[in-house]
Amino acid sequence: MEWLERMNHALDYIEENLKSEIDYKKIAQAACCSEYHFPRMFSALSGITLSEYIRRRRLTLAAFELQKNDLRILDLALTYGYESADSFSRAFQKTLGLKPSDVRNKGKLLKAFPRISFQLSIKGAIEMEYRIERIDFELSIIGKGVPVKTSQAAEAIPALWNSAQLDGLMQKLIDLSWENPKCTLESLLGICGKQAAITEDEFTYFMGIRYDGHVPDGMDTLVINHSTWAVFPNIESAWKRLYSEWLPASGYELADLPCIECYFPPNHQPENELWVPVVSL
Structure with a gap:
């Protein structure tokens, strides 16, 4: 269970820093894992790369903010780590399926990527030689x-x-x-x-x-x-x-x-x- 707790601590760090620069070394430290192995471990357990997970979470939160607040797209882009409104809009449409400007329109179908949580599952029925x-x-x-x-x-x-x-x-x-x-x-x-x-x-x-x-x-x-x-x-x-x-x-x-x-x-x-x-x- 300690191992699961450490992995979830890393996810806590990510969530707390989605609006700021994320240090990959600190993610690994939160999991008490080496910087080399943590991205591989994360990908093996979740099915996506760490950078893609962070990208999805940032854009999901950005979409929520667009729906609730009258924010400029450029301001939102800078908040979530993009250098321009254009680069933000391209990533937004590719990941969530809509342009940022279309999100405020009611009735539009939009994707959302929830936070991952690592939980215990029972495995090991097949022996593992080493x-x-x-x-x-x-x-x-x-x-x-x-x-x-x-x-x-x-x-x-x-x-x-x-x-x-x-x-x-x-x-x-x-x-x-x-x-x-x-x-x-x-x-x-x-x-x-x-x-x-x-x-x-x-x-x-x-x-x-x-x-x-x-x-x-x-x-x-x-x-x-x-x-x-x-x-x-x-x-x-x-x-x-x-x-x-x-x-x-x-x-x-x-x-x-x-x-x-x-x-x-x-x-x-x-x-x-x-x-x-x-x-x-």
Whole structure:
């Protein structure tokens, strides 16, 4: 229940600041969560991105004010964080289905997006396999990073790997991946966010391998120094269940570092794993 309370504290902060600048770091702090993981957690639980939720709530409140008060559209736009009446009107119509000037007309059908509230639901009838791995050395990962829209990640990431196969990057990584094995992360890796703190709408997806040698031309290096990892088979299902099922009951919290998707060679079981950096509560 404490976990739910913390998530709802974050929602309280959002509601209290819809008419002012919202600090994403403070949202995460209200939830006692890392700035890296909170947007992903929110999206996994609610089904929409954090920035889209904030946008919907602001425009919903703006519509209520337009119906009740004789306010200038420009004043309302500035109140809810828009730089001009035009940008506000475009967002308003796209999200709520009407122009701001039409809201005052009676009988018009208008959308409203209520505040989210996180509540307890009973899950867990299906077991969730995991193991804890300890890595006592610095992970040096070489490869290439590509910006990905958070809302398009499910389609974009497989497309990136397909492109890497066609342009030869994947084979280069495969050829290097077993030169100096040190742990069970000796395979193709996808790091979800090159930086510890990511923006809500976009992150860098880094395709690479763990490697200690000379960095080949055209590749970058990403260094991750963390010891405790929760490891889950089947990346797709692990992402879906990590935040809502495993984390609240685990006795761990998420470290402020990227997660790692590990893709094994053909005929390996499991086919892939999700590595999640964690710290004990």
